[in-house]
Amino acid sequence: MKTVRKISRRDVHDSGEHPSPLREDTGPPVVEEPGGRVRRFVPTTRSRSVLSAALLLSLLQTLIVLVDIDVPGRTWTALAVALLVPGVPVALWLRLPSLLASAGIAVAVSIATQILVSMAMLQTGWWHPAMSVLVPTLLAFLIAVPIWRRPVPAPDELPVLVAPVPLSHRLREAGPTPWLLVAALLLYLQAVTHTDQDLMTAYALISVMPLSYVLALACIAAAAGIELSQDRQRERWLLATTVTLIVVLFTYQNGSDQVAGFPTSWLHAGFTDYIRSHGAILPNFDARFSWPGFFAATANLSVSAGIPDATGLLRWAPLVYNLLYLIPLLLLARRVGRRRRYAWLAVMLFFSANWFEQDYFSPQATNLMLYLVLVSVLLWLGLVAGSPVDVRIRDRVSRWWADGPRTSARRLVQALVAVRPDRAPGVSARQYVAVGAIFVLSIAASVVSHQLTPVVTVLALTVLALTGRTRLRFLWLAGGLLFALWFSYGATDFWLGHLGSLIGDVGQVGSSIGSGVGKRVTGSPEHLRLQYLRLATSGGFLVAAMIGLLVRRRSPWLPTFVALSFLPFALIAGQSYGGEVVVRSFLFAMPLFAVFTTDAIAPLLERLRPVTRASVIAVGILVVATSLVASRGANQRYERVTPDQIAAVHALYAVAPPGATVGEFSPFNPLHLAGIGTYTYPSMSDDTCFTVDTPGGCIAVTKPDYVYFSSGQTFFGTDVAGYPADWSARAVAAAKASGYTAIWASTHVTVLASPTAAKGATP
Amino acid sequence: MTASVLAIAVPKVSGPIAVLLSGGVGLVIVLVALVAVVVVGWAWEAEPPWFTRRAARISRYVVVPLLVGAAAVTTLTRLFALS
Numbered sequence: 001m002k003t004v005r006k007i008s009r010r011d012v013h014d015s016g017e018h019p020s021p022l023r024e025d026t027g028p029p030v031v032e033e034p035g036g037r038v039r040r041f042v043p044t045t046r047s048r049s050v051l052s053a054a055l056l057l058s059l060l061q062t063l064i065v066l067v068d069i070d071v072p073g074r075t076w077t078a079l080a081v082a083l084l085v086p087g088v089p090v091a092l093w094l095r096l097p098s099l100l101a102s103a104g105i106a107v108a109v110s111i112a113t114q115i116l117v118s119m120a121m122l123q124t125g126w127w128h129p130a131m132s133v134l135v136p137t138l139l140a141f142l143i144a145v146p147i148w149r150r151p152v153p154a155p156d157e158l159p160v161l162v163a164p165v166p167l168s169h170r171l172r173e174a175g176p177t178p179w180l181l182v183a184a185l186l187l188y189l190q191a192v193t194h195t196d197q198d199l200m201t202a203y204a205l206i207s208v209m210p211l212s213y214v215l216a217l218a219c220i221a222a223a224a225g226i227e228l229s230q231d232r233q234r235e236r237w238l239l240a241t242t243v244t245l246i247v248v249l250f251t252y253q254n255g256s257d258q259v260a261g262f263p264t265s266w267l268h269a270g271f272t273d274y275i276r277s278h279g280a281i282l283p284n285f286d287a288r289f290s291w292p293g294f295f296a297a298t299a300n301l302s303v304s305a306g307i308p309d310a311t312g313l314l315r316w317a318p319l320v321y322n323l324l325y326l327i328p329l330l331l332l333a334r335r336v337g338r339r340r341r342y343a344w345l346a347v348m349l350f351f352s353a354n355w356f357e358q359d360y361f362s363p364q365a366t367n368l369m370l371y372l373v374l375v376s377v378l379l380w381l382g383l384v385a386g387s388p389v390d391v392r393i394r395d396r397v398s399r400w401w402a403d404g405p406r407t408s409a410r411r412l413v414q415a416l417v418a419v420r421p422d423r424a425p426g427v428s429a430r431q432y433v434a435v436g437a438i439f440v441l442s443i444a445a446s447v448v449s450h451q452l453t454p455v456v457t458v459l460a461l462t463v464l465a466l467t468g469r470t471r472l473r474f475l476w477l478a479g480g481l482l483f484a485l486w487f488s489y490g491a492t493d494f495w496l497g498h499l500g501s502l503i504g505d506v507g508q509v510g511s512s513i514g515s516g517v518g519k520r521v522t523g524s525p526e527h528l529r530l531q532y533l534r535l536a537t538s539g540g541f542l543v544a545a546m547i548g549l550l551v552r553r554r555s556p557w558l559p560t561f562v563a564l565s566f567l568p569f570a571l572i573a574g575q576s577y578g579g580e581v582v583v584r585s586f587l588f589a590m591p592l593f594a595v596f597t598t599d600a601i602a603p604l605l606e607r608l609r610p611v612t613r614a615s616v617i618a619v620g621i622l623v624v625a626t627s628l629v630a631s632r633g634a635n636q637r638y639e640r641v642t643p644d645q646i647a648a649v650h651a652l653y654a655v656a657p658p659g660a661t662v663g664e665f666s667p668f669n670p671l672h673l674a675g676i677g678t679y680t681y682p683s684m685s686d687d688t689c690f691t692v693d694t695p696g697g698c699i700a701v702t703k704p705d706y707v708y709f710s711s712g713q714t715f716f717g718t719d720v721a722g723y724p725a726d727w728s729a730r731a732v733a734a735a736k737a738s739g740y741t742a743i744w745a746s747t748h749v750t751v752l753a754s755p756t757a758a759k760g761a762t763p
Numbered sequence: 764m765t766a767s768v769l770a771i772a773v774p775k776v777s778g779p780i781a782v783l784l785s786g787g788v789g790l791v792i793v794l795v796a797l798v799a800v801v802v803v804g805w806a807w808e809a810e811p812p813w814f815t816r817r818a819a820r821i822s823r824y825v826v827v828p829l830l831v832g833a834a835a836v837t838t839l840t841r842l843f844a845l846s
Contacts, residue, residue, distance in 0.1 A: 417823060432808045440801060474804025477831055481797040484838040489790055492845070499846030 047092050051144055054088040057081055058137040065133045065304050075312060078305035079320070081133060082114050082297075083107055086140035093143050094434055097426035100331040101380055104373040107324055109438055111297075111366060112445035113139065118296035119448050127279025132300035177223045177237045181244045184219035187212045188248045195256035197640055198747070202526035202719055205253065205633025213252065217625045218618075220245050225618030228345055229610045238344045242326060246351055249625060250318040250359065253633060260314035261640045263712065265360040266670040268295065272310035274676040275299040282677045283493055290491035293449025294363035310361070311646075311673060317361040321369065322351060325359075328372035329591055335376070335383045336561070336592065338552060338599045339606075345617065350594035352624040353537050355631035356587045364584070367453035370442050372591060375460055375564070377435065380424075382469040383557070387421035419468035436472045443479045447486045452577065454483045456568050456588050463563040505575035512572045516582030523720040530634035537624075537631055538586050541593045548596030551603065565592045638668045638716035644746040645670055645710050651744055652751050653679075656706060660757065663704035665731070666721075668712035684731075685721075695727045696734025705757040707735055711748040776843040785841035796834035803827055 061081045087106035096102050117135045121127050191213035201207040223241045254260045274282055276299035281289040302310045329350055333343035359365045400408040447454045461476035495502055521531045568588035571581050605613050653675050663684040664671055682702045689698040699707055709728055717723035732750055741758045744751035803822045806814040
């Protein structure tokens with residue numbers, strides 16, 4: 001019989017995997033520091049300071065909400081409490097030997113608590129928004145009790161304080177990086193203030209991008225190149241570089257305009273506003289109301305923030321979400337990536353290629369954070385621990401061959417059901433149980449707030465369980481049951497009476513790809529080029545990730561990595577998700593694609609001299625990040641929302657009686673920011689009455705009380721639907737010829753009222 | 764690429780058992796299965812004294828599969844009965 005050698009830590013190290021830097025004993029946890037150094041985890045006064053700050057913040061916010069006083073920065077304190085309480089006390093109580101895992105768990109716990117508390121209020125009909133602050137605050141104080149009871153280390157156990165290094169000395173040591181980042185921010189500010197989105201051509205956002213924006217990106221790319229080529233990486237400056245990159249990339253679209261773009265985010269604000277006003281969902285109105293967790297939580301958040309509605313949260317949502325993603329992404333890249341020194345490069349590549357625009361104010365953006373934290377923490381726990389399945393594929397096949405089919409089959413069943421990795425060093429059974437409980441809560445929050453994410457989460461958990469890569473093997477079953485529970489009993493509105501049509505999409509792979517790719521690659525030649533750029537970006541990362549996986553072919557983790565990378569695409573076989581499933585699949589896959597892309601290029605970078613390597617990295621990041629403006633901003637002409645469009649909507653709803661009909665040509669307008677359930681919105685571009693020659697045909701047939709013409713709808717017609725440039729002008733003229741009169745006319749919007757409606761409407 | 768790989772039709776189920784499973788009883792079954800999975804998951808890691816090797820084997824190969832299977836049947840019954 002052939003003997004099979006189990007891979008030792010040394011083998012793993014030699015094969016390019018990370019050696020576990022953590023010790024095997026079960027004493028106080030150890031903390032892995034940047035650069036691979038390891039130190040003992042000793043509870044210090046710093047953790048108590050963090051706890052005190054979190055408790056004080058939550059107490060302060062509770063008082064602000066209960067008394068309802070307007071204080072400057074209330075929105076930001078409300079957001080901080082929603083993202084950190086009770087997560088910070090939980091993470092400090094948990095004491096995991098990884099700062100990133102703890103930070104990710106802190107945010108995930110807080111978000112999950114907000115969603116579950118809000119859902120409890122929504123389901124019981126006991127709608128009291130103050131509870132969404134009070135309950136997490138009470139939980140935080142309860143959890144803080146055992147932390148305060150922990151013994152304070154004796155003075156000689158505390159770290160020795162060294163004299164602070166003067167700032168001038170620090171800056172001198174830092175080299176050009178801080179100056180490059182300051183220059184980048186100044187150039188960015190210049191670019192933001194000098195971008196006029198009214199001048200956009202069919203090439204959308206990149207057509208108005210000033211040179212200063214490219215120079216800002218060039219400064220960041222140069223800083224990244226310099227820092228990533230250092231012999232000893234400086235985590236602080238890499239963090240500063242990445243944060244600057246995120247700020248510059250994800251605030252440009254909304255920052256260079258006066259209000260947030262993306263009409264769907266305004267629709268989500270409308271849903272939030274409805275729940276806030278009524279303390280309930282609107283049944284049988286929209287599928288998203290069957291997963292109302294996010295909308296209920298943000299309704300409470302808007303009350304806590306003291307803002308009249310959720311629209312105040314839209315503009316900076318992409319920045320907040322991407323900053324949050326940084327935590328689990330870095331953990332993922334450090335642990336899964338072959339070379340730790342390129343973890344930051346993987347993270348920067350992810351952000352530079354994040355064209356998907358799914359980080360607006362939305363359930364999917366929030367759920368992506370929960371998903372990333374879950375996957376990254378479980379991979380971290382699995383990768384730092386040894387496992388009986390740490391056997392190379394080649395050796396595993398040899399064993400199957402030698403053992404014969406019967407023994408192999410029995411072993412396979414045992415492996416699928418029972419094999420678990422060792423405990424991660426420094427993580428006790430209690431901590432594992434606590435992490436499991438936290439993830440059950442996190443999945444529960446995900447299950448009630450989004451359709452797709454729980455499915456991908458359960459698939460990922462199944463992969464980790466079946467490949468024996470997690471000790472928390474029950475999570476996939478718990479996740480599946482939670483999903484089944486909510487889908488069959490909570491989301492009844494979604495499927496009752498038409499399940500057949502819903503599952504009709506199952507297996508329609510070709511149709512899902514057609515609606516997700518084919519139907520999207522259409523429109524004017526300029527718009528087509530931008531769509532091809534999107535395809536090229538995603539395709540490029542897909543191919544590079546596959547090469548990276550090839551580079552990692554000797555890793556015993558290969559089957560898990562392959563499955564986790566490509567399982568999001570299983571969604572395509574499930575349903576088309578309104579033509580979005582391909583984009584969503586790529587979004588879930590991109591974090592690992594970015595890591596494996598880095599694995600593919602890292603060997604090439606290693607061969608270069610430091611100066612050349614820095615240049616190559618800088619040029620690479622600059623190219624990808626600059627192309628992001630084109631690919632991410634490809635739809636900006638019609639997805640843009642302007643202040644006069646918002647004002648027109650409010651003016652319209654001020655005069656339109658409940659039950660009025662408001663005609664719209666496409667959903668690219670902010671009509672739904674309010675008035676959910678009050679008005680109906682017939683389509684004015686229905687195939688039965690709309691033609692390019694008679695663009696006002698549906699107005700004559702449907703006779704809506706009002707018609708809302710916005711620049712977004714006009715540009716969607718010209719850029720995507722292939723209408724002639726004057727189509728909306730002719731539609732307005734046709735409506736006016738039918739007796740409609742303008743009750744609002746401004747640069748980006750015209751609102752017409754029918755003869756009967758106009759009698760009660762004043763301009 | 765061709766359009767369809769599978770052709771799924773929703774079967775209609777009815778009868779007293781379907782009514783029973785698609786209502787409150789079904790909800791209880793799914794909840795019991797969920798609690799069982801969480802408790803067994805906890806016990807597997809925490810290893811309390813009552814979770815002997817035999818208990819672990821029974822829970823792993825009998826209790827959890829049975830309850831999860833029952834929950835799956837219940838869920839499908841509800842979906843098909845009310846569709």
